[in-house]
Amino acid sequence: MIANNKLKLQDKLDSQLSMRNRELIQLELLLQSTEPHYERGIINRLIIPHIYSHYEGFIKNTSILFLKYIIATYNPGNELPDNIFVTAMRKTIMTYAKNNSSSRHMELINMIRKKPKKLNFSPSLVIDTHSNLKSEYLKEIMFICGIQYDKYWQDKSFFIDNILLKNRNLISHGELNPVDDKTVNECLSNVMDILRTYKQRLEEQI
Numbered sequence: 001m002i003a004n005n006k007l008k009l010q011d012k013l014d015s016q017l018s019m020r021n022r023e024l025i026q027l028e029l030l031l032q033s034t035e036p037h038y039e040r041g042i043i044n045r046l047i048i049p050h051i052y053s054h055y056e057g058f059i060k061n062t063s064i065l066f067l068k069y070i071i072a073t074y075n076p077g078n079e080l081p082d083n084i085f086v087t088a089m090r091k092t093i094m095t096y097a098k099n100n101s102s103s104r105h106m107e108l109i110n111m112i113r114k115k116p117k118k119l120n121f122s123p124s125l126v127i128d129t130h131s132n133l134k135s136e137y138l139k140e141i142m143f144i145c146g147i148q149y150d151k152y153w154q155d156k157s158f159f160i161d162n163i164l165l166k167n168r169n170l171i172s173h174g175e176l177n178p179v180d181d182k183t184v185n186e187c188l189s190n191v192m193d194i195l196r197t198y199k200q201r202l203e204e205q206i
Contacts, residue, residue, distance in 0.1 A: 002073045006206050009069045016062055017199050020054045021192060027051065028188050031181065044179040045171050051187045052168040055160075056133045058195045063141050066202050067123035074119045083146045087126055088119045132169070135160045147201045159190050 027047050034043045070084055086093075089112065096108040126144060130137050135157035139149045164187050170177045 005069055005073050009065060009206060010203065012065050013062055013199050013202065016058055016065075017195055020058055020195060024051065024054060024188055024192055028185075031184055031188075040181070041178060044181065044184050047184055048164075048167045048171055048179055048187060051184075051191050052164055055164065055191045055194060056129050056131075059133060059138065059141060059198060060127055060129050062199065062202055063127045063145050064123040066145055066205065067126065069206070071119045071121075071123070076115055076117050080115055081146055083143055084119070085116075087144050088116055088121050090126075091121065132165065133160075134165055142201075145202060146205045147198075152197060156190065156194060159186070160194075163187065164191065 027050060031040075031043060031047060034040050067087075074080075092111065093108065096104055099105070127141055128137070129141070135153070138153070138160065142149050142153070163183065167177070167179055167183060167187070171179070
């Protein structure tokens with residue numbers, strides 16, 4: 001059962017990466033085939049939000065798929081990682097935090113001491129990109145999925161926040177800022193690398 005779920009998840013992750021890489025490569029070919037300076041400027045501005053959509057979409061969708069796998073294969077007899085436990089308990093913790101009763105807080109403590117019989121949370125609600133997936137929100141999603149925010153991701157944070165997101169947001173908000181070929185190529189290569197690496201990190205958690 002678990003092995004079958006694992007294979008299904010890996011197939012879905014492979015499919016997500018393949019489809020998005022195919023579109024990103026098509027965007028790269030479109031960029032290369034557009035010669036006139038004026039048209040190139042328009043194409044560059046169109047491409048940036050599309051690149052961002054694959055970055056956010058891949059992180060969100062694959063993380064949700066991963067959490068669905070964790071829920072489906074959960075065994076109360078096995079050790080439950082802290083990141084999954086706190087995710088499963090988050091709604092309860094937030095509810096009890098609004099209450100000033102010590103006895104109610106004791107109920108929460110007793111609940112925390114017990115391992116849940118099943119994981120009852122919605123991955124689609126837990127994985128929140130805020131429609132603006134800056135490195136701060138990516139780090140939170142990675143924690144939920146048990147992925148270490150290591151040097152690779154720390155090094156990528158500047159690109160995510162100050163190049164990809166900055167340009168995407170300016171374009172999306174109607175600013176007429178020019179985007180050169182170097183920026184587009186940097187976004188393409190970095191996002192393709194980020195998707196590939198994130199997939200690998202998720203697979204390490206299966």
